[in-house]
Amino acid sequence: MKNFHIKKSVPKVLIAAGLLVMLLAVSQFSSCVTTDASAKQLNVALSTLAEENFLPWNGSTVRKPYLDCIYEYIAYIDPETSEPIPGLAESWKYSDDGRTVTLFIRKGIQFQQGWGEFSAEDVKFSIDRMLDPSAVGGQASALRMAVASVEAAEKYKAVITLKAPDPVFVQGYLGNGVAIPMACKKYIEEMGEDYANDNPVGTGAYTLGGHVEGTSVSVQKVEGMDEHWRVKPEFDTINFLAVSDEAERVAMLKNGDIDLAPINCSSITEVEQAGLETVSIYHNYTAVLRFGGTSGMYPNPDVPWAKKEVRQALNYAVDRDKLINEVLKGEGDPAGIDPDANEFKDIKAYPYDPAKAKALLAQAGYPDGFDVTIMAAATIPGAELPMLSEMVAAQWNEIGIRAEVKEITNAEIREAWTTGKYTDVIWTHRTYPCSNLVTSFLVMNSTRSPHGSFSNEDTDKRIMSIAMETDPDLRLSKIQEMAQWLNDEGASIYLVHGNEPYGISSKVGNWPAINQNVTNFDQISFGSR
Secondary structure, three states, X not given: OOOEEEOOXXXXXXXXXXXXXXXXXXXXXXXXXXXXXXXXXXXXEEOOOOOOOOOHHHOOHHHHXXXXXXXXXXXXXXXOOOOEEEOOEEEEEEOOOOOEEEEEEOOOOEOHHHOOEOOHHHHHHHHHHHHOOOOOOOOHHHHHHHEEEEEEEEOOEEEEEEOOOOXXXXXXXXXXXXXXXXXXXXXHHHHOHHHHHHOOOOOOOEEEEEEEOOOXXXXXXXXXXXXXXXXXXXXXXXEEEEOOOHHHHHHHHHHOOOOEEEOOHHHHHHHHHOOOEEEEEEEEEEEEEEEOOEOOOOEOOOOHHHOHHHHHHHHHOOOHHHHHHHOOOOOEEEOOOOOOOHHHOOOOOOXXXXXXXXXXHHHOOOOOOOEEXXXXXXXXXXXXXHHHHHHHHHHXXXXXXXXXXXEOXXXXXXXXXXXXXXXXXXXXXXXXXXXXXXXXXXXXXXXOOOOOOOOOHHHHHHHHHHHOOOOHHHHHHHHHHHHHHHHHHOOOEEEEEEEEEEEEOOOEOOOOOOOOOOOOHHHOOEOOO
């Protein structure tokens, strides 16, 4: 199945001129866009620009829409097949024991602004910086658990030594489905990290054109990049605008001020009735509720859900079909595990069975239920997480679980989760599809990971058994067995695999999006509709 599909739109209707609520954002936005009428611009509104810095290891994956126009990756995920294809490395080779990966670097790739040819030294530098304890990139902690060392063996050959065998290391860590792009060693060392963090240099077809803090990031096609080695950019400028309010993004789409924006499922009908189209990126995230106190790093044996029967009961008490129909407007499917992966297609979601849930609660010693707080935050994607939480809380109330939903920011959840402050609450989370499922287990289920939410001696043993397995078929079998075991344990409240809707204007042609973090904005073609 393709990672995205385009829905048919209704005939165009006249759209009223701008709303007052949009005036400030539009005026700020106009200051960062070109006034050349002949230039092709793509205007993209995002709910956040995240940290708004530009070195890969200094922020989250939420920055990918604009960073991926500037930097490039060792490998890329094919939008049609989801298989890895060569990028800055023209090929790679795994050793027989799976512990060494040799990258053969593509020759002749030049950094922007005359900073020289990309080489193995840049590979070593980029990975080493993500391995550094100071790195806060989304994959940094998992990478530190996976990589022993990186060597620039020759100018066009880098050798990565792993701590355990990993036959899918390249797509799992160095592909564009995650966020470890390649930076320029010479530039950063000569100019300094502080300067480079505001003035990025990569090998991509676009360079930073402008940045208005809290408002916009603009990338411009590098001069002479019509024949870039990887892409043929059809837009001269791509403007990324921070518009946190959903209604404002929809209004700007309808008014023609922007060409592409994520929208809530509840806005799809309104956007299509305005004569626009919508693109749904298939299963772009999985909505999950995580348990506090079930992490080996931050345990709390006194919470009710320390017992398996309670975790299972809370899963049985969720009507996932109702969540999909009423909150996601049909844009999703029930989830039995996270992240979404073809390898997990046989793992079924818990059926809605409140009677069984009550029986399990009684068996665990909670016949009258208990009180619980759900900390809920909207994310990108996952704007509906607070609404999903409210509906889950109402369903839990029917079996005696008295749940209170408190809406906060995702940054607050992340900080509390990773520092052990959430040992007696449940919180919202969303995961992306993942090329390397061992990475997912390492992040979510290792007792060494601060992001772990369900980890113990059993999870560590299972992860190690998978990591040490070099036979591909046995490795896959062990991965599937662990996923089914996590489902049986009720390791989390697996809610839905959600599609992420975007509203698009007629200026947007083909967008080869992938569902492992939304990217490839540099490959959007100029529309002909």
